Amino acid sequence: MSGFLRGTGVALATPFNEDGSIDYPGVTSLVDFCVKGNIEYLVVLGTTAESVTLSKKDKVELVNHIIKVNNKRLPLVIGIGGNNTQSILDEMKDTDLSDFDAILSVVPMYNKPTQEGIYQHYKTINDNAPLPVLLYNVPSRTGTNMTAETTLRLAKLENIVGIKEAVGDFTQVLKIIKNKPQDFLVISGDDALALPAVAAGGDGVISVVGQGFPEEFSEMIRLGLAGQTQKAFAILYSLLPVLDYAFEEGNPAGIKNILKIKGICDDYLRLPLVSVSKELEEKIKKFIENYK
Template identity: 80%
Template sequence: MSNFLKGTGVALATPFNKDGSIDYTGVTSLVDFCIKGGIEYLVILGTTAESVTLSKEEKRDLVDHIVKVNDNRLPLVIGIGGNNTAAILKEIQETDLSYFDAILSVVPMYNRPSQEGIYQHYKKINDIVPIPVLLYNVPSRTGTNMAAETTLRLAQLENIIGIKEAVGDFTQVLKIIKDKPKDFLVISGDDTLALPAVAAGGDGVISVIGQGFPQEFSEMIRLGLAGETEKAFQILYKLLPILDYAFEEGNPAGIKNILKTREICQDYLRLPLIPVSEGLGEKIKEFIQNF
């Protein structure tokens, strides 16, 4: 059922114009660039999309545009999450999910629930959702780590099909891979650790850098999944510098500069995020020129 989530998905950035409005020409260019580069699926309205700065109307219009541009070429995953369980349930029920293959829903942030609170939050989602759900654990942003034990407990629920794990603790990733149900997907949310996770038995990645280097990154993950780890790691080592640069001054500032340098879209962001420094921009430009 969930084989479409194996491989490389990308958490799409949202291109903006100088006046802060959504750059729909840039959105089209980015989607086409990812598809032509061999990406397996697209994730809309994730963290990288600056979704917390988008109005309800902008989210709707952006989703409609990406659905139209994609034209059923790739599976689509939509981010629906937050820290108010009732509001999330309402959003799920009010969103037209007919074009989507799964929901990506982040661990509630800021109010820092207990492990039991996290479980009950996702159980409520599981009980009403009409399509599969991917958990998303990213403690560096939410302030709370969903323990491996909680993930494995949630893996028993009918509509929870996997996790995007961005804990930064590889031991936790290994614990989940070791004890997960057979069909439960473990998808890396960390670009640098994605290939090691695949080599350990993971299923792929939801990537940031993948939209800047779709051909290379998706090929690296496919090689890893095929057991051709030596070839895969050669690509990873070649990409290592840009992986550092992409996150050196925060996400999505880094990837937007990469996309600007690759002439996909401009690198405008919405406050409180700002573009990367001139020095970092020069390092990114030099890497791409020599890649």
């Protein structure tokens, strides 16, 4: 049922025009670039999409445009998360999810729930979700870590099919992989650790940098899943510098600059985020010029 989530998904950035409006030709260009690059699925309205600065109207129009451009070529995952459990239930109910295959829902941020609070939050989502649910643990953004124990407890629930794990602590990832139910997916939310996670028994990645290097990233993960680790790690090592650059001044500023240099879309962001410095842009440009 959720096998399509094995491999490489990308958390799509939202291209903007200079005036802050959504750049729809840029969205088209980005989706096409990812599809042609053999990505397995697309994630819309994630953190990389600057979803916290998108209005309700923006979200509806952006989602409709991506659905139209994708034209059922790839499975779609939608981000529906937040720190008010009831508003997530309302959003799931009010959103037309007929073109989507799963929901990605982040650990509640800012109000810092206990592990029991996190469990009850996700159990409530599980009990009301019309689609399979992927958990998303990213303590660097939410301020709270969902422990391996809580993840494994949630893994027993019917609609919760996996986790996008971006904890940054590889031991925690290994604990989940070691003790998870067989059909529970462990998907890396950390580009640099995605291949090591796959080598340890994980199922793939929801990537940021993958949308800038879709062919290379998806091939690396496919090789990793096929046990061809030497070839896979050769690709990872070739991409290592740009994995650093992409996050040096925050996400999605880095990936948007990569996409700009590659001619996919411009690199405008909505405040409070700003474009990367000239120094970082030079490093990214140099890497892209010399890559392969």
